[in-house]
Amino acid sequence: MTQIALIFGSLFGLTAVIFGAFGAHLLKKKLTSDQLQSFETGVKYQMYHGILLLVLGFNLKTSTAFDNSMMYAFIIGTFLFSFSIYGLVISSANHKKLKFLGPITPLGGLFLVVGWALLIWKFFFPY
Structure with missing residues (x-):
């Protein structure tokens, strides 16, 4: 599972940079300021969670069902x-x-909240 987290973390990071540039340069003329802000929110959340998946992928030593559920939620x-x-x-x-x-x-967003809740749970109840 850590390999999948690393792959998706990398893909999310790569595409966030591409979509960010796409939004900043090509869509800037087509979108309203509210639309551009929404697009940028998608890019930010994608990058944040891509980085999180990379950190978890490099640091998780086990591949339990709990860890897998957390990764898939993200x-x-x-x-x-x-x-x-x-x-x-x-x-x-x-x-x-x-x-x-x-x-x-x-x-x-609900899946992301579940992923964060599972991460917090793991800190309080490590196994």
């Missing part, structure tokens, strides 16, 4: 949260808003 949460924001913002800028993505963003 991976799934980051993907759902950030990528749904990208889809919402870009589709809205093209006047074809993909409304089905709206409920996916908070679901991704």
Whole structure:
């Protein structure tokens, strides 16, 4: 599982840099300031959780079901949260808003909250 965390952490970091540059340079002229701010929120959360996955991947010595659940919560949460924001913002800028993505963003946020709660639990009850 640590290998998967390292791979996804690296992929999230790589794509966050690409999407950040894309937003700052190409989308800046197409998006409103609110849309650009939303897009940047997706990029920030993706980068933060990419770094977190790298730190956990390098530091976790075990691969228990608990650790795997925590890692998957961060991976799934980051993907759902950030990528749904990208889809919402870009589709809205093209006047074809993909409304089905709206409920996916908070679901991704919920996965991220669960991942953080599991990390806190691990600190209090290490095994």
